[in-house]
Structures are given as structure tokens and as C-alpha cells.
Amino acid sequence: xxxxxxxxxxxxxxxxxxxxxxxxxxxxxxxxxxxxxxxxxxxxxxxxxxxxxxxxxxxxxxxxxxxxxxxxxxxxxxxxxxxxxxxxxxxxxxxxxxxxxxxxxxxxxxxxxxxxxxxxxxxxxxxxxxxxxxxxxxxxxxxxxxxxxxxxxxxxxxxxxxxxxxxxxxxxxxxxxxxxxxxxxxxxxxxxxxxxxxxxxxxxxxxxxxxxxxxxxxxxxxxxxxxxxxxxxxxxxxxxxxxxxxxxxxxxxxxxxxxxxxxxxxxxxxxxxxxxxxxxxxxxxxxxxxxxxxxxxxxx
Numbered sequence: 537x538x539x540x541x542x543x544x545x546x547x548x549x550x551x552x553x554x555x556x557x558x559x560x561x562x563x564x565x566x567x568x569x570x571x572x573x574x575x576x577x578x579x580x581x582x583x584x585x586x587x588x589x590x591x592x593x594x595x596x597x598x599x600x601x602x603x604x605x606x607x608x609x610x611x612x613x614x615x616x617x618x619x620x621x622x623x624x625x626x627x628x629x630x631x632x633x634x635x636x637x638x639x640x641x642x643x644x645x646x647x648x649x650x651x652x653x654x655x656x657x658x659x660x661x662x663x664x665x666x667x668x669x670x671x672x673x674x675x676x677x678x679x680x681x682x683x684x685x686x687x688x689x690x691x692x693x694x695x696x697x698x699x700x701x702x703x704x705x706x707x708x709x710x711x712x713x714x715x716x717x718x719x720x721x722x723x724x725x726x727x728x729x730x731x732x733x734x735x736x737x738x739x740x741x742x743x744x745x746x747x748x749x750x751x752x753x754x755x756x757x758x759x760x761x762x763x764x765x766x767x768x769x770x771x772x773x774x775x776x777x778x779x780x781x782x783x784x785x786x787x788x789x790x791x792x793x794x795x796x797x798x799x800x801x802x803x804x805x806x807x808x809x810x811x812x813x814x815x816x817x818x819x820x821x822x823x824x825x826x827x828x829x830x831x832x833x834x835x836x
Contacts, residue, residue: 544635554642556603556632561695565602565632572645575609578721578757579687582741582770590618595683597711599668600690601627601658603636608646608654624662626671633658669704669795676707683711688720693727693790697802701792702730709734715763723755725787733789736760739771740778777829785810786822
């Protein structure tokens with residue numbers, strides 16, 4: 537049972553790894569393809585750990601730690617590349633992590649020593665419990681421009697717009713060192729637009745089966761950095777299709793000045809801004825963009 541009274545439901549994903557479903561948000565914590573697969577494909581592999589010299593230190597912020605799957609996968613990735621992990625985490629609810637540690641399925645996913653290191657990190661001063669909009673602020677004051685890697689894994693923008701706002705993503709962007717990297721599973725136009733407004737360069741995380749422009753799975757997520765991102769085995773430039781996505785009404789960003797608005801208010805204000813932009817003829821409707829590119833699904 538979470539602090540809000542909603543019981544999290546354990547789920548087994550397609551790769552056999554442990555996940556949870558949140559009735560409060562109406563979403564699973566991970567892709568149905570697999571929690572462990574997602575952690576590796578959308579976070580660890582795109583991070584390009586081979587870029588860092590062996591023996592060096594990697595400064596990381598995990599936003600929405602959840603079950604700890606992303607951090608556990610990163611612990612193992614750092615071990616493979618002989619990197620030291622300096623870690624901070626933001627999370628509202630202690631229950632997902634507690635349920636994961638109590639699950640034999642979760643514990644069985646990891647190499648010897650990974651769970652002990654994960655528990656050590658989540659019990660350290662670097663673990664900040666509470667509303668991420670508030671707990672990120674001391675980091676911005678103390679650690680601006682210092683992080684090598686940010687893992688952004690909040691629930692989807694429509695479910696949790698508070699953590700996808702221009703203001704919050706701007707705060708995260710300010711934490712990155714010049715060649716630092718923010719990684720997220722999300723390819724929504726509003727999120728990419730907010731990252732650009734924060735002054736960050738964008739790249740696409742390759743979809744698991746490669747770019748599929750005529751199916752819903754045309755992107756595996758988004759990478760952002762203060763510096764231009766060269767193509768890599770897991771990252772590629774935005775395509776013309778994706779760039780045009782940022783000219784539609786779907787790219788109207790979420791806004792939360794003061795880090796205090798609730799979900800309903802943020803969504804209502806965005807809808808009003810979208811309606812105004814369409815009425816004034818300043819943007820294209822997203823449905824027209826999808827038809828032009830022969831897209832199925834609903835990338836918002």
C-alpha cells in the first residue's frame with residue numbers, strides 16, 4: 537500500500553523481470569517488453585559508458601527511482617566498465633523499492649553484490665525522498681553543471697505533468713556538465729520542446745527494432761545534452777518527421793511556475809494554450825502530422 541492508499545500490483549514482464557502497476561496513475565512502471573530490457577535499452581546502453589576512462593567516477597541522478605531497476609542496471613554497467621558510481625536519487629514513495637526488495641523475482645535478476653550496493657545507495661544521503669520538484673532544488677543550488685548522467689523515468693506526461701514541465705526539466709538540464717546526458721524513455725513533443733527551451737541539444741534513442749516510421753514504435757526515447765550529440769550505436773539525430781512533430785500543437789509544453797501546481801491545473805492550462813495556438817493558426821494539428829507521415833498511435 538502506498539502513502540496515498542493505492543496498492544501497487546506486482547507484474548511480470550515479457551523478459552521475466554519484476555515490475556509494478558500503479559492504480560493511482562493507471563500505468564505500469566515499465567514497458568511490457570520487460571523492466572530489465574527497458575533499463576538496459578533506454579538508459580544504460582544509450583549512456584555510452586565506454587566514453588568514460590576506466591577508473592573514473594560517474595556522477596548520476598536517478599529521477600523517480602521506483603523499484604531501483606534503472607540504478608541496479610547502471611551499477612552492473614559501471615562494474616563492467618570499471619567506473620565508480622557517485623549517485624543521487626529522487627523518489628516520492630518508498631513502497632515500490634520496498635516491494636522490489638521483497639520480491640524473489642526482482643532479487644534474482646541481479647549479479648551478486650548488486651542488491652547490496654543498491655540498498656546502500658538508497659539508504660545514503662544521496663537518496664532524496666519527497667516531491668521531486670522540491671528535492672531537486674538543493675541539488676540545483678549545490679551541484680549545478682556537475683552531473684554526467686540523468687535518468688528521467690517519471691510516469692507519462694499526461695499522468696504526471698508536474699515532472700515534465702518546462703520548469704522542472706530546465707532544473708534538471710542545469711545540473712548537467714557540458715557533455716552530460718539526460719536520458720528518458722519519453723519521446724513526446726511537449727517534453728522535447730521543453731528540453732529545447734532549456735537550451736539542450738536533442739537526439740533520439742533508437743527504437744528496439746530500429747526506426748519504424750510507419751508504426752507507433754518509431755522512437756525509443758530521448759537524449760538531451762548541453763552539447764551536440766554525435767550519432768552512436770544507440771543515438772541518432774531527430775528525423776524530419778520528428779522535427780515537424782515539434783511544430784504541432786502536441787509540442788505545447790507543460791508549465792508549472794513555482795513548482796506548485798497540481799496535475800489538473802497543469803493539464804487545463806496546456807489545453808488552453810493549445811486551443812489558443814490553433815485558433816491563431818500558429819501551429820499544425822497533430823492529427824494532420826500523423827496522417828502526412830502515415831503514423832499509427834498517438835505520440836503526444
